[in-house]
Amino acid sequence: MIPTHGKIDMDTAQTAYVIGNISIRDAEQWADYRRRVPGTLQPWGGELMLRGEQGVALSGAHRHADVVVIRFPDRAAAQSWFDSDAYQALIPLRTLAADVDLVIYSAS
Numbered sequence: 001m002i003p004t005h006g007k008i009d010m011d012t013a014q015t016a017y018v019i020g021n022i023s024i025r026d027a028e029q030w031a032d033y034r035r036r037v038p039g040t041l042q043p044w045g046g047e048l049m050l051r052g053e054q055g056v057a058l059s060g061a062h063r064h065a066d067v068v069v070i071r072f073p074d075r076a077a078a079q080s081w082f083d084s085d086a087y088q089a090l091i092p093l094r095t096l097a098a099d100v101d102l103v104i105y106s107a108s
Contacts, residue, residue, distance in 0.1 A: 013074040015107040017049070018082070021064035022100050029097035036090055044081035045073045064101070078104045 024030045038048055050069040055062065072078040081087055082102070094100055
């Protein structure tokens, strides 16, 4: 069972994606953070979809080279994962290791 902030109406629930754009500052600490994150996803139904490295902007400016995409059953699950004690405990390590912009998107 996926913990949520209330009942999910399966007819209206939309898959959500957390997309992280990443600029690594400390590769060793980043490797430690990456190793720990997957264990925080399972209680919320999160699935690591993509870890991409050395992206190239095809149009416009993009300040980050790396990306991560994580799929969740819905926005509530994504937000609950982010707010969870398990993930919050990793944020200081993430902050030391990299500049990361995390955004939740709903699929349409």
